[in-house]
Amino acid sequence: MTAQLEFTHRPAQSPTPVARRQEILADAVFGRHFTDHMVTATWTPDRGWYDGAVVPYGPLNLDPAAAVLHFGQEILEGLKAYRHADGSIWMFRPDANAARFARSARRLALPELAVEDFVAALDRLVRIDRDWVPSGEGRSLYLRPFMFASEGYLQVRAARHVTFGVIASPAASYFGGQAARPVTLWLSEEYTRAAAGGTGAAKCGGNYAASLIAQREAIENGCDQVAFLDSVEGRWVEESGSMNLFVVYDDGRIVTPELTGTILEGITRDSILTLASEWGYAVEERRLDVNEWRTGLASGQIPEVFACGTAAVVTPIGMLRWRGGQLRVGHGDAGPVTARIRRHLLDLQEGRTPDTRGWLHRVC
Known part of the structure; x- marks a missing residue:
């Protein structure tokens, strides 16, 4: 065009x-x-x-x-x-x-x-x-x-x-108060955000409207945000109501749910994948089973989880909660990988780190 x-x-x-x-x-x-x-x-x-x-x-x-x-x-x-x-x-x-x-x-x-x-x-x-x-x-x-x-x-x-x-x-901060405050996620097991062939990969208001009832359920259960599973099996982790999700394993792997047409292709998500790969982390875009997630939190194999998006930048997840249970993520605060990624993105966006990738566009 x-x-x-x-x-x-x-x-x-x-x-x-x-x-x-x-x-x-x-x-x-x-x-x-x-x-x-x-x-x-x-x-x-x-x-x-x-x-x-x-x-x-x-x-x-x-x-x-x-x-x-x-x-x-x-x-x-x-x-x-x-x-x-x-x-x-x-x-x-x-x-x-x-x-x-x-x-x-x-x-x-x-x-x-x-x-x-x-x-x-x-x-x-x-x-x-x-x-x-x-x-x-x-x-x-x-x-x-x-x-x-x-x-x-x-x-x-x-x-x-x-x-x-x-x-x-x-x-200022999307969640208010301290920008890096860990948030609690509610695992929605009744509502889904998008279905195959639908508009999940598009950024349109209907996707957000569909997430509001689950977000309300999250708030009623003392949580800040909701995490969605796939609409077919109710097994595969997708994204939160307004952010993409990443899990960090204790062996250095960083995993994010793969883009299947039901997940928004986040600009921050893509930036993090680029940065983490350049820094030598083993980055995986693949399906993430919710039971793998919960088992990893319980065993300590997954010490960090974070969410990302333009509004929230990088936000540590301190707790995963669902009907009948909850698990703390690591020590409940921002882990070292989460903190490093967040710090670098902010420093890059706000001009404290040189832009070597041509990501910044000067306005005036």
């Missing part, structure tokens, strides 16, 4: 006062506050992508019959902009997010957006709202690109009017 969009700019007439913005940045809570502007663009079959613009953040004008409300035809992405010590602003692997966005669009019968247009939209918004990018370890501007069927109709078919947007939110 070739780039199609140019972005006009309509400045916010009443931007957030500087003092209020500084208050928000000083106490950033993930996904609660948003910058002064957002990106919008439109697609139709005859015109392709057009009307790219950076406009004041505000409500969207949506027909009650918009297909997204009735058939859920939409996708999303998530990535971050980081302020380095010299004041420059960088994004981490936006081209990989753009490629996944295109794959998700194909699966949901939505139009693809060129990588160049995707990255340009992010660049434009971050440059205009650059004062919203916080500084400090573990702090960033979270970027949420999204696309949805905005055509008003009630026939079951792919939309012929589609809206693309990007919003941005200053963020």
Whole structure:
């Protein structure tokens, strides 16, 4: 695909006062506050992508019959902009997010957006709202690109009017408090996240909606997040509600569930596989039996488990709990492998470690 969009700019007439913005940045809570502007663009079959613009953040004008409300035809992405010590602003692997966005669009019968247009939209918004990018370890501007069927109709078919947007939110730790706080996982044995042939590999809202009842069950059982098993045998570990999973063995192996079409192809997951392989760890992408997981925790053969994603970065798992039992992971805190990976990723993203792989994209 070739780039199609140019972005006009309509400045916010009443931007957030500087003092209020500084208050928000000083106490950033993930996904609660948003910058002064957002990106919008439109697609139709005859015109392709057009009307790219950076406009004041505000409500969207949506027909009650918009297909997204009735058939859920939409996708999303998530990535971050980081302020380095010299004041420059960088994004981490936006081209990989753009490629996944295109794959998700194909699966949901939505139009693809060129990588160049995707990255340009992010660049434009971050440059205009650059004062919203916080500084400090573990702090960033979270970027949420999204696309949805905005055509008003009630026939079951792919939309012929589609809206693309990007919003941005200053963020600290996803789970709040200390960024590396170990979390407790609830093993869902009743609900599944995705099925073969479904949308598990696409980043779309329906996958998250399907996980919410299991997430509620996790919270009711004193857990932070949920871990899902496969939908056929209820045996193979897949991912959590919002993160990919890794287990670390005492012999140095690092195992993550293989991509089977039901697991999201995480950008952070892929980055960790690259780093761990370069560092000499024996990395395995394979099916992981839940009983192997539990047995390994009980025997100490699996001393570390961690989850990863753009929002949570790398999060240690301190406990696995299910109906009728629970097992602590190692000493219940971040083990050395988890800590090393997390530290390197943060140092790389925030500019304290040289980028030797071309993963960082300078915005301004």
